[in-house]
Amino acid sequence: xxxxxxxxxxxxxxxxxxxxxxxxxxxxxxxxxxxxxxxxxxxxxxxxxxxxxxxxxxxxxxxxxxxxxxxxxxxxxxxxxxxxxxxxxxxxxxxxxxxxxxxxxxxxxxxxxxxxxxxxxxxxxxxxxxxxxxxxxxxxxxxxxxxxxxxxxxxxxxxxxxxxxxxxxxxxxxxxxxxxxxxxxxxxxxxxxxxxxxxxxxxxxxxxxxxxxxxxxxxxxxxxxxxxxxxxxxxxxxxxxxxxxxxxxxxxxxxxxxxxxxxxxxxxxxxxxxxxxxxxxxxxxxxxxxxxxxxxxxxxxxxxxxxxxxxxxxxxxxxxxxxxxxxxxxxxxxxxxxxxxxxxxxxxxxxxxxxxxxxxxxxxxxxxxxxxxxxxxxxxxxxxxxxxxxxxxxxxxxxxxxxxxxxxxxxxxxxxxxxxxxxxxxxxxxxxxxxxxxxxxxxxxxxxxxxxxxxxxxxxxxxxxxxxxxxxxxxxxxxxxxxxxxxxxxxxxxxxxxxxxxxxxxxxxxxxxxxxxxxxxxxxxx
Amino acid sequence: xxxxxxxxxxxxxxxxxxxxxxxxxxxxxxxxxxxxxxxxxxxxxxxxxxxxxxxxxxxxxxxxxxxxxxxxxxxxxxxxxxxxxxxxxxxxxxxxxxxxxxxxxxxxxxxxxxxxxxxxxxxxxxxxxxxxxxxxxxxxxxxxxxxxxxxxxxxxxxxxxxxxxxxxxxxxxxxxxxxxxxxxxxxxxxxxxxxxxxxxxxxxxxxxxxxxxxxxxxxxxxxxxxxxxxxxxxxxxxxxxxxxxxxxxxxxxxxxxxxxxxxxxxxxxxxxxxxxxxxxxxxxxxxxxxxxxxxxxxxxxxxxxxxxxxxxxxxxxxxxxxxxxxxxxxxxxxxxxxxxxxxxxxxx
Ligand SMILES: Cc1cc2nc3c(=O)[nH]c(=O)nc-3n(C[C@H](O)[C@H](O)[C@H](O)COP(=O)(O)O)c2cc1C
Ligand code: SF4
Ligand code: SF4
Numbered sequence: 001x002x003x004x005x006x007x008x009x010x011x012x013x014x015x016x017x018x019x020x021x022x023x024x025x026x027x028x029x030x031x032x033x034x035x036x037x038x039x040x041x042x043x044x045x046x047x048x049x050x051x052x053x054x055x056x057x058x059x060x061x062x063x064x065x066x067x068x069x070x071x072x073x074x075x076x077x078x079x080x081x082x083x084x085x086x087x088x089x090x091x092x093x094x095x096x097x098x099x100x101x102x103x104x105x106x107x108x109x110x111x112x113x114x115x116x117x118x119x120x121x122x123x124x125x126x127x128x129x130x131x132x133x134x135x136x137x138x139x140x141x142x143x144x145x146x147x148x149x150x151x152x153x154x155x156x157x158x159x160x161x162x163x164x165x166x167x168x169x170x171x172x173x174x175x176x177x178x179x180x181x182x183x184x185x186x187x188x189x190x191x192x193x194x195x196x197x198x199x200x201x202x203x204x205x206x207x208x209x210x211x212x213x214x215x216x217x218x219x220x221x222x223x224x225x226x227x228x229x230x231x232x233x234x235x236x237x238x239x240x241x242x243x244x245x246x247x248x249x250x251x252x253x254x255x256x257x258x259x260x261x262x263x264x265x266x267x268x269x270x271x272x273x274x275x276x277x278x279x280x281x282x283x284x285x286x287x288x289x290x291x292x293x294x295x296x297x298x299x300x301x302x303x304x305x306x307x308x309x310x311x312x313x314x315x316x317x318x319x320x321x322x323x324x325x326x327x328x329x330x331x332x333x334x335x336x337x338x339x340x341x342x343x344x345x346x347x348x349x350x351x352x353x354x355x356x357x358x359x360x361x362x363x364x365x366x367x368x369x370x371x372x373x374x375x376x377x378x379x380x381x382x383x384x385x386x387x388x389x390x391x392x393x394x395x396x397x398x399x400x401x402x403x404x405x406x407x408x409x410x411x412x413x414x415x416x417x418x419x420x421x422x423x424x425x426x427x428x429x430x431x432x433x434x435x436x437x438x439x440x441x442x443x444x445x446x447x448x449x450x451x452x453x454x455x456x457x458x459x460x461x462x463x464x465x466x467x468x469x470x471x472x473x474x475x476x477x478x479x480x481x482x483x484x485x486x487x488x489x490x491x492x493x494x495x496x497x498x499x500x501x502x503x504x505x506x507x508x509x510x511x512x513x514x515x516x517x518x519x520x521x522x523x524x525x526x
Numbered sequence: 527x528x529x530x531x532x533x534x535x536x537x538x539x540x541x542x543x544x545x546x547x548x549x550x551x552x553x554x555x556x557x558x559x560x561x562x563x564x565x566x567x568x569x570x571x572x573x574x575x576x577x578x579x580x581x582x583x584x585x586x587x588x589x590x591x592x593x594x595x596x597x598x599x600x601x602x603x604x605x606x607x608x609x610x611x612x613x614x615x616x617x618x619x620x621x622x623x624x625x626x627x628x629x630x631x632x633x634x635x636x637x638x639x640x641x642x643x644x645x646x647x648x649x650x651x652x653x654x655x656x657x658x659x660x661x662x663x664x665x666x667x668x669x670x671x672x673x674x675x676x677x678x679x680x681x682x683x684x685x686x687x688x689x690x691x692x693x694x695x696x697x698x699x700x701x702x703x704x705x706x707x708x709x710x711x712x713x714x715x716x717x718x719x720x721x722x723x724x725x726x727x728x729x730x731x732x733x734x735x736x737x738x739x740x741x742x743x744x745x746x747x748x749x750x751x752x753x754x755x756x757x758x759x760x761x762x763x764x765x766x767x768x769x770x771x772x773x774x775x776x777x778x779x780x781x782x783x784x785x786x787x788x789x790x791x792x793x794x795x796x797x798x799x800x801x802x803x804x805x806x807x808x809x810x811x812x813x814x815x816x817x818x819x820x821x822x823x824x825x826x827x828x829x830x831x832x833x834x835x836x837x838x839x840x841x842x843x844x845x846x847x848x849x850x851x852x853x854x855x856x857x858x859x860x861x862x863x864x865x866x867x868x869x870x871x872x873x874x
Contacts (some may be wrong), residue, residue, distance in 0.1 A: 394615055421611065427608065
């Protein structure tokens with residue numbers, strides 16, 4: 001049976017071994033008493049949720065314990081009442097990292113107060129945003145931090161059963177979680193009578209089949225209950241009647257990974273990081289046209305500029321930054337002029353985007369914002385569950401309008417059409433997917449309206465991206481070799497030998513032959 | 527009780543009701559396509575959206591409980607625009623063939639399109655294009671007309687407990703289907719028709735053998751004659767012909783029937799149906815009056831009883847009689863005839 005003393009003993013034995021291994025590997029250093037990863041990329045980061053990732057061996061519960069793992073759980077079982085635990089969470093003001101930013105402590109309080117014979121904790125590990133892999137990294141790199149967070153939540157609200165809803169496309173995460181649960185039970189930090197107390201808490205995995213909407217809390221519960229993963233109407237709060245109509249707390253992986261540290265170091269310490277309304281850090285998956293892509297964990301309130309330029313090294317290939325999309329497919333595009341915006345829940349919402357789960361896609365001058373909007377909307381159209389009309393039918397119609405515009409057939413009234421449709425979809429849809437699906441369109445319409453207008457009025461794509469709107473053009477580099485004219489299947493290129501040739505763009509079928517055969521690269525798309 | 531304001535007027539209403547229920551009570555008409563009081567709220571059609579002051583988005587009144595101090599707008603511009611756009615979206619993916627559609631006149635989509643002035647779907651693009659399933663004996667399913675309100679799926683699951691149909695695929699491709707798309711004729715469907723009775727549009731239609739418009743018919747309330755349960759139903763009568771059956775919602779069977787009650791009405795106007803008793807004369811059945819028939823029965827019973835005793839007689843009654851009728855029948859056999867030889871085809 002596990003005891004606090006035994007935990008200390010394991011820690012004391014494991015720590016020197018860990019230190020030794022790290023010394024040999026030489027990829028870490030000690031900063032402010034914490035073991036951190038070396039290198040410029042990590043210097044500006046503050047890693048709380050990712051504190052152990054790439055440092056400890058994920059299969060080893062001893063290494064997790066060596067870095068104070070399970071000490072928070074052990075201590076609270078003896079020194080804190082469930083109510084104290086809930087109060088500490090409220091005081092920390094840890095806000096959900098799964099997207100909505102709802103204070104975890106408030107959810108816990110509701111579930112704590114609600115009397116029931118059975119309560120549940122669910123870890124949302126469905127991570128469906130394209131390009132996002134924050135949760136995956138935590139599950140694969142530090143599974144015990146999530147298990148400990150869940151057990152703490154269970155103790156706080158009086159739940160003895162937890163479920164981790166993890167997508168089946170994360171086989172390694174599943175394997176590591178299974179191994180971690182087994183180990184934790186063997187060590188007596190999960191299962192029956194944890195630390196010899198009468199608190200018992202078990203965790204089971206449920207594999208999601210990869211529908212994005214199953215990350216939405218109510219759809220996730222439907223899925224665990226064995227039904228089709230469609231969001232359900234919230235007549236009751238999940239904290240009162242959730243999974244199988246029992247009080248349930250759903251927290252995201254990253255939210256849960258923060259919890260053990262908050263109890264090790266205290267709510268005050270946590271509130272000292274980040275901003276007043278959004279304390280702590282946030283992990284972002286920095287991707288796109290940035291020099292150094294990867295996971296970035298920074299204090300809330302760090303500006304976009306710092307993340308993209310100071311940590312990510314700016315835009316790759318010497319191009320100019322144009323915008324950054326935050327919040328995944330349902331987020332908004334933020335133009336480079338607003339890069340000094342601090343990244344926290346309120347500030348992002350104010351400029352028409354969202355924090356979301358932490359996707360951050362950097363775009364450069366060659367990215368067409370209309371096409372970017374189309375790309376993200378297409379994701380929502382594919383992932384809509386089909387239950388409610390505005391999302392099922394509306395997002396599809398909006399996508400068709402965007403395709404019409406990028407295809408060069410846009411009409412003046414299409415913009416107004418999309419704007420009014422966006423209102424119907426966002427105010428009239430059932431769940432968060434539909435309610436936020438128009439964001440990429442509304443934000444680009446707001447900040448990059450001129451690009452839409454160029455597509456529609458001038459039939460051009462200023463970023464030179466939308467194929468249907470581009471024209472083949474022969475520059476003055478032309479040497480008059482006549483190769484292009486001879487290769488043109490519709491004979492729309494004219495010009496005398498040794499003189500500059502000209503393409504009749506009305507007749508051109510955009511086959512690209514001329515560009516291919518030109519020996520001096522004088523044929524361009526513009 | 528809670529106090530709330532709806533469209534500028536203060537009301538005091540029962541706690542625990544939804545905004546929709548309260549509006550129905552006080553006579554404010556809120557459109558719904560997916561709502562059914564017998565089922566769990568579903569909130570998918572979004573026609574019942576209302577504005578509740580303080581809420582960021584419009585709220586579905588079917589799933590929102592009244593709260594003290596709530597300020598509700600059921601028909602302001604914002605709400606009407608949303609409903610109109612929802613109808614536009616539905617109609618943009620719906621064949622506009624009201625002229626020949628059998629449901630015309632009893633189609634909720636048509637009614638709301640009229641009420642909200644939505645002449646046609648204005649979004650041009652892809653439309654659902656699936657074959658009609660007519661593999662069931664009694665009804666057809668036209669997926670192209672389906673608006674995915676889910677009433678059929680939920681009635682089959684929550685009330686009929688057969689679970690023969692469900693949703694398949696997702697997003698714009700979502701469709702109501704049988705498992706593995708095997709078709710209704712190869713499914714677990716028991717042909718109760720309870721899904722057909724709730725379909726608000728013309729997607730699920732009985733296989734009628736008479737063309738009629740609802741307004742040409744009159745409804746005749748009657749008791750189903752197939753068994754002793756006594757389900758109430760309305761016969762749709764055009765001229766002197768029964769052309770269809772609808773379950774009664776305002777009584778104990780609560781909108782439900784079984785295959786016999788819902789679809790087994792065509793015998794009524796069938797040419798082979800017996801309308802008078804037949805008596806065999808010289809080896810052939812001949813039409814007779816009820817009086818003649820009763821007289822013959824009485825004389826046969828009396829003869830047999832006199833000759834062989836009461837126990838030579840036996841009575842068999844039918845499950846198509848009510849409990850009361852069956853009770854009377856056994857009483858008749860025991861008290862009037864004097865035998866315990868009485869049985870019933872559904873006694874089990
Ligand atoms: C369409 C949709 C998809 C979502 N996907 C996820 C997801 O993959 N992971 C997640 O943690 N939260 C997801 N959420 C948010 C959850 O509904 C829920 O708010 C969250 O899991 C609560 O945990 P938190 O408070 O710790 O953030 C999604 C929400 C919506 C509307
Ligand atoms: S908003 Fe979209 S995903 Fe959400 S319930 Fe409606 S159809 Fe399903
Ligand atoms: S007829 Fe009855 S059993 Fe068949 S699908 Fe409809 S409700 Fe289900």
